[in-house]
Amino acid sequence: MSRLHKHLVITNIAIMIVPLLITVIVASAYIFVSFTIFDTSISSESIKNLTNVEYELFKANSGTFQKNPEFLLDKDFQKNLTIRLSSINTDIVIIKNSKTVYSSKDFSQMAIERCLDFSKHNYLRSTVDLDGTPYIVKVINQTFPDTTVGYVILLAQIDKDVIASKDFIIFVIVMFFLTFIITNLILTYSFSKSMVKPILRLKDAASEISCGNLAHEVVVEGDSEIRDLCQSFEQMRLKLKESVYTQAKFEDNRKMLISSISHDLKTPITSIKGYVEGILDGVANSPEKIEKYLKTIYSKAVQVDSMIDDLLFHSKLDLNQMPFNFERTDVYNFFRHCIEEIEPELEKANIKIELINMLPDYRFLFIDRTQIRRVVLNILDNSKKYMNKENGTIEVTLREKDNNIIVQIKDNGAGIPKNDMPFIFDKFYRADTARSTKAGSGLGLAIAKQIIEGHQGKIWSISKENEGTSILFSLKKL
Numbered sequence: 363m364s365r366l367h368k369h370l371v372i373t374n375i376a377i378m379i380v381p382l383l384i385t386v387i388v389a390s391a392y393i394f395v396s397f398t399i400f401d402t403s404i405s406s407e408s409i410k411n412l413t414n415v416e417y418e419l420f421k422a423n424s425g426t427f428q429k430n431p432e433f434l435l436d437k438d439f440q441k442n443l444t445i446r447l448s449s450i451n452t453d454i455v456i457i458k459n460s461k462t463v464y465s466s467k468d469f470s471q472m473a474i475e476r477c478l479d480f481s482k483h484n485y486l487r488s489t490v491d492l493d494g495t496p497y498i499v500k501v502i503n504q505t506f507p508d509t510t511v512g513y514v515i516l517l518a519q520i521d522k523d524v525i526a527s528k529d530f531i532i533f534v535i536v537m538f539f540l541t542f543i544i545t546n547l548i549l550t551y552s553f554s555k556s557m558v559k560p561i562l563r564l565k566d567a568a569s570e571i572s573c574g575n576l577a578h579e580v581v582v583e584g585d586s587e588i589r590d591l592c593q594s595f596e597q598m599r600l601k602l603k604e605s606v607y608t609q610a611k612f613e614d615n616r617k618m619l620i621s622s623i624s625h626d627l628k629t630p631i632t633s634i635k636g637y638v639e640g641i642l643d644g645v646a647n648s649p650e651k652i653e654k655y656l657k658t659i660y661s662k663a664v665q666v667d668s669m670i671d672d673l674l675f676h677s678k679l680d681l682n683q684m685p686f687n688f689e690r691t692d693v694y695n696f697f698r699h700c701i702e703e704i705e706p707e708l709e710k711a712n713i714k715i716e717l718i719n720m721l722p723d724y725r726f727l728f729i730d731r732t733q734i735r736r737v738v739l740n741i742l743d744n745s746k747k748y749m750n751k752e753n754g755t756i757e758v759t760l761r762e763k764d765n766n767i768i769v770q771i772k773d774n775g776a777g778i779p780k781n782d783m784p785f786i787f788d789k790f791y792r793a794d795t796a797r798s799t800k801a802g803s804g805l806g807l808a809i810a811k812q813i814i815e816g817h818q819g820k821i822w823s824i825s826k827e828n829e830g831t832s833i834l835f836s837l838k839k840l
């Protein structure tokens with residue numbers, strides 16, 4: 363049984379049990395108080411007596427003389443009626459045309475007037491005190507055969523206990539209904555507080571979300587299951603918000619990508635166009651000049667080519683279209699080969715490169731060699747590109763830390779301005795100085811980051827402007 367179900371069942375039972383219980387307790391207290399303080403005993407006997415009297419009076423009310431009013435004036439009928447009623451201690455007074463035509467007991471005119479007057483104004487209570495004796499009075503309007511009007515008054519003599527019993531019964535009934543209504547109100551209120559209110563709140567939140575307002579927080583409250591519902595709803599909202607945010611970020615990225623590509627590709631292509639025009643127009647009028655122009659055109663074309671390569675590579679990584687091919691690799695040898703490959707190129711730029719191996723033994727790693735090679739070349743390419751010293755040096759250090767091998771590539775080049783540091787691994791990000799002086803796609807480090815993260819590693823940088831840059835990355839050991 364769900365907790366919600368239980369709650370409903372308990373509420374329903376409580377609506378019946380609580381008023382009953384309260385009524386029983388209060389009724390017992392009532393009996394106790396009336397007995398000890400007012401010295402009246404409410405017994406089943408007196409209640410029975412009372413119901414008996416009430417029943418007889420009711421019977422009399424709808425009895426024979428109602429249908430056959432002529433009997434009322436018949437002496438024998440009056441006598442029989444008197445005998446019958448005397449068994450329940452009841453007297454009868456017949457009034458015709460404001461005159462008493464029969465009375466089983468000698469009542470004063472004043473007492474009769476009081477009875478008539480009383481019955482006109484009291485609907486609930488019909489007990490009247492006549493000369494110190496309490497009576498239940500029933501006044502019946504009567505039309506006689508000769509169309510004159512009058513009354514039949516029935517006066518049932520009762521004792522104190524019976525009156526108390528009558529009051530008691532009324533009290534119990536009123537008490538029960540009162541507690542029933544109050545319990546109902548309280549339980550309905552608590553039900554609405556724990557169920558209806560949270561549901562209404564959820565409804566509001568849902569309509570807010572459907573209007574696109576994802577900032578509207580759902581208050582988690584109410585009974586367990588409603589609470590769970592609120593919680594799930596809130597989670598859904600947060601997920602939705604997140605996905606909307608990511609969507610927007612993707613969209614921004616795409617826009618930036620397009621504007622960056624168009625801008626960065628335009629620069630070399632514009633200059634290619636210029637040089638080709640120079641040749642066509644005959645500005646390059648000697649074979650040496652033409653050769654110089656063609657060389658420039660070639661290098662610009664290489665730039666465009668490598669930018670497009672970067673772009674393609676990056677988008678493939680982004681789309682997860684480049685599955686990693688992990689192979690067991692000897693770290694030191696691997697980095698040695700990478701360095702040997704780029705060394706001649708660096709030498710031309712007067713940069714010395716050194717590999718420092720601080721690994722105690724040979725270490726093996728599971729890496730995708732082609733990809734990690736690309737990372738190393740991207741980083742070394744930057745070191746070369748942003749070198750501003752006569753004697754450039756690059757140190758590649760292999761180190762071990764905890765469960766990782768750390769590769770540090772340190773140069774003594776231009777360094778990265780502090781403000782640019784947080785962004786150098788972002789796509790298309792290039793420091794202003796780099797943008798204005800060197801060609802590049804701004805994707806080199808972004809690609810490196812993607813690859814390293816694909817190896818469950820981390821990449822970061824330490825740099826001081828004008829002194830140099832260190833790019834470090836970690837690779838998990840076997």
Ligand SMILES: Nc1ncnc2c1ncn2[C@@H]1O[C@H](COP(=O)(O)OP(=O)(O)O)[C@@H](O)[C@H]1O
Pocket residue numbers: 740744745748773775776777778782786787791792793794796797801802803804805806807808831
């Ligand atoms: N070794 C370095 N020395 C100085 N600046 C660097 C170095 N490496 C990276 N940077 C800065 O980080 C930016 C991002 O590098 P990268 O993603 O490779 O793009 P790109 O080389 O095409 O400019 C560069 O534009 C440059 O400003």
Ligand SMILES: [Mg+2]
Pocket residue numbers: 740743744802804805806807
């Ligand atoms: Mg680069």
